[in-house]
Amino acid sequence: MSKLSLAELVSMVSETKSEGILRPTTSKDTGRYERTGLAEVVNMQITSGQFIGSRVPEPTYLPPHWSAHIHPEGQLYFCRQGSPRVVTEAYLYRPETLDKVTGWIKRIEKLIADQDFPVSAELELFIKLEDEDCAYYLTISAFLPSFRFRSSTCFARNCIGTMSNFFPMHGSLSRGTLDSLVCVFMHAICDQMTSRVSTFPYSKQDCEAFVSLLKNSRDHLSDGNIVCTVARLWGIICRNRYLTQYGQENSRLSRDQAVLWDPETKNRWVSTVASRISFRTSDRYLAQLDDVFVDHLVYSDQWKSMVTGCLRDWRGASHGAFLALMLHIFLLALTPCPSLAVASASLFVASLLASTLLLNRYVPLQGVTAEQAMDYLEAVQSPTFKFQFVALVFALPHTLNLWGTLVLFANCIFMLATNFGTGFAAGISTVALLAFIAFQWTTSDRFNLSLARTHDKFRAMFFRNPDASYTSEV
Template sequence: MSSTPNKANLFPVLPSTIRDSRYRGCVRVRVSPTMVPLGSSLVSAPSYQTQGWTVSAHPEGKRYAHVETHSGITLVTEAHIAEPGVPDQLYAWLAVICNVIAEEHVPLPAASHLYLEIHQDSGTCDYYFAQHDLRTIFWLHALDTISVGLPHSFSSGHLQYALQENYWIHVELFPETASPYSLTALNELQIIFLHARADALTSETPTFPYTAKQSEEFIDLLQRSKDHASSPYVTTYVARLWATVANHRFFTHFGEEHCRLSSDQSILEVPDNKRCLVLAFISNALLFGLPNEHQARFESLWVDQLAYTAPWRKHVSGTIDELNQMTSWLLALTISNTFMIQVSSIPALTHSSLLLCAFGLIMTSVLLREQRGLVDTNAATAAVYLDDRNTTSCGFQPIAIVHSLPKALFVWAMLLFAIQGFWMTFSGLPPHLLVSTLFPIGAVLVVVCACIWKALHPRQKPFEGSMLSVSVPPMIPAEDQKEHTTADLMV
């Protein structure tokens, strides 16, 4: 090391940071032909004694080491302890930590392990403690969540789930150090997934990140794993699932008064989405209000800047189906316009309709290519996609307009085609007959359109009136209960 270990060079770190760096910081090596040694053993003994360290391999292959030191602290590290001098450096940093514990009078729980990561070039050391009985991590002094990389939280209880997630990441990275606690964690996790499956089957907007089918598969997997709960292979995926559960509980504010009970429920104070008046005029006047539907759909997928895999995949599949249908309609109208050109009395209308169809087909092809690339993507991809398209000045208005263009162009092209057909049908009639025919037909069409609009947009009954009209409080279906507060259910 470049300097003597001291507490000034001791820095807190999160297990999630270690996990991320593990996958990003892969070292490249070169392989070459090698001589096979004589004898039955291909692996020679290490040239440097490990001095009581246990060297383990993660189920995915990464090597790590752990040892119970004379001070009673179990030390875990990914350092190459077989190299000369590395164990001495680790013990030197352990002595620094023990001095801090003595100076600050920090009570050290018995069921806690210390992780150390030495940085040879800077002479610093990262550390954290993992406490197995409380399933959390801690450091030797108070920290600001920003400085250590933890997310913003509402309360200490809320923050605890972020710490718990990092604890389970630690267990996932170093499974052999937590094997005695595996069976209890497995049994609890199975109960959680049983409830999650029932919740997904009885609710349209569950908050759990896995679907009912996925939960059923995990339940079966956990049941099969009970006889091997202490195996590092089992401990690894049990910890990975627990980290997902802790992350889910953090973002739903589990245990708080304002906890999220539905995936489309907003619980955070966020600024209202800004709307551009120009884009609003274009949406309502030129695009028949179609972008409003797409905008509402995007906003429902990005409540409190959270995305869920199941609703996202359902949205992508539905969008692809709509675009495929729109492609068929545009092609049919394009063919009709092509035949209309031969007999059209106002070619400009037909050419305009044909041009709109062509542009609509191009837009449909572009959107289909984009959406097909999003099939089977997860919530992380959905979050990036939605966040990139949620502009600070206009929200989802721009992307909503783009997605509504194929249908809007089809409507405009259809209107031009209908006007052309209407003109060809009635242009040969005498003026007096034209007037006597068109006015009654127009009046009937206006009445029919008004009736259709009324049927599609019924007047909303006031809540008080609907409650007074019945003698017994109405039953709320199970799938809708999550969308009502306790007070609403008790009215």
């Protein structure tokens, strides 16, 4: 009989449904952090430095090759040495639970033997009891010898790269494994200091803290807390390497580099209309959203920087809208056209309301994790229009302020025409329009380029060798 692959073995095991259903799961779907069980209340007394409970715990025993471990977070789990190694969080101190776990292990081992699947100490089986059924996943020590990082063996396309947030503390840790991790973080410090688009998931300050922590751990390699810590950090790095196509033909070398195919937005008219009505304000927010979500990846520093900048913009817009509303107290009494004053006041009120709502919505999102930010952006991104409408909403406070300012300016021109004549008002309007055009032109990239070209042409007309003339002048 030919030997099966691990994927074929999982498929074969998942089809076995007699005496309960055995189903595959992933390391992230074990429900470890969603449990609702309640612990029994124990009355405690402290007497002469000793703890005395209201009940005496029963003696606990485990079969041969089984050992109990307490994760640094407090989770009790059990490990059976062998091939394959077995890990479970079922409470094996209860005889009936131990019998169930043992029965499921025997069934899986029989299936493995029947299929002539090669088993080694590198293969580890995790099982979770679900009433009469059982969920499981297989993991392989996939990084370094004696290192406890586990890449979940999942064979659904949407599960590739699954990484658990819970890292067992059994096993051993070598000095080389820890030193390699230190070197990774030291390189990351240099990368963060010399590049603004580093693909490493932690900031320079975080990396320095991790380096210090790891160096202080070198004398405690056998401690389960250190094993768990190193495994967690290696897991995060390996997960990031998976997402950045590390070692692949088209690896991501900078954070803003897209390496995955993503269909472009076909409805460009929406972007054009949004850009025009928002005075191109939405373009800036759209660029920020696209930059922070390249290939659907989010880096916490970039997310926090973007949200902080947006909050600052919205607060500034709300202050401007409030001051403009205060101006309308006097304007309503002086204007010969109250409808224009009401229109501009309404726009400023709308700007103030939009700023308030956006601040209320995004202040709590300023400090969320990268994963939470990614989930949020996934939820608000349109499959067709991407972030076009989100960017337009972000631009509402400034857009409404600008429209309100235009209506306010029109009202002022109308007041000038009423009190000083149409010619005077037309002259003021012309001067204001020319000043606006001059401002837009001088602050644009096109103006700076044309100015540089004019300067080069001027020097070429008067100096045959501009560089030599410049040198002699110096």
